[in-house]
Amino acid sequence: MPKHLRLWVAIALLPTYCFSQSKAVESLQAFGVEYGVEISIQREDFDTEAAGYRVIGKAINEEGLESYAKLWLSEFRRYPIDVFKKAKVKKVILCTGLQVNEQIRAAVPAFDLDAMYYDTDLGAKNPSYQRSVVHHEFFHMLDYRSGQMRKDPDWAKLNPSGFKYGDGGSKMRTSGVGNLTKEIPGFITRYGTSAIEEDKAELFAHLMIDPEFMAERVAADPFLLAKSELLRKRLEALGLSELLESKATILNR
C-alpha cells in the first residue's frame, strides 16, 4: 500500500478503534500512561511459569471489568505517580480465575516478573474486601523490594511476648480469617497472625481503607500502636507517608 494511502486508512480506522474501547479500558490505559506502568487487560486464558510457582488465569469479562476498574483506579489514584517505580512493578495484569499453584487468589504480587495480577471478579459482592486486596497485595511488593518481607526482626519484636506466627498465609485459607477483630492483641485480623508479611500487609491495607476502626484499635492496643508507628516510618522513608495521613488521622500527629 502506498504511504499516503496507509495514512488515510489509519485515520479512517482511528474513530472505530477509539470508540470500541470501553470507558474502563480507556481510564485504565490513561492511568497506565500517567503512572508509568503497563496495564494489561487479559483477553485470553493464560498459564505463566514463574520462579518456583505457576500463575494461571482466565480472560476478563467486560461487565466485571467495568466495576472493578472503578474501584481499582480509585484506590491506586491515592498513591503518588512514581509508586510503581518504587515497587519495581512494570506490569499490572487484570484477569479472572486467578490461581497460584492451583490455589485461588484475589491478587498475586509476582516479584520475579515485576508484575502484579488482580482478579476482577473475585469478591465482587464485597467491595471493601476488594479494596483491601488492592493495598494488601501491593504492600507485599513494596515490602519485598525493601528486603525485609519475611525476615524482619524490628517488626517481630513489636509482638506480645511469646507470640509466634503461623505457617504462612497460604496455609490459612478458611473463611472469616480476614474479618476485622478486636480480640487479638497486636493484630486486626486472624490472617495477620499467619505470617509476618501478612501481618504487615493487613495492617497497611486496613490503615488505608478502615481508618476509623484502626484509630480505635491503635488507641486501645500498644502493640498495634508500635507497629503502626514503624510502618509510618518505613512509608516516610519511601516518600509515601502522605498515604496514611491523608485519610487516617491516627498516625498524623
Ligand SMILES: [Zn+2]
Ligand atoms: Zn498477603
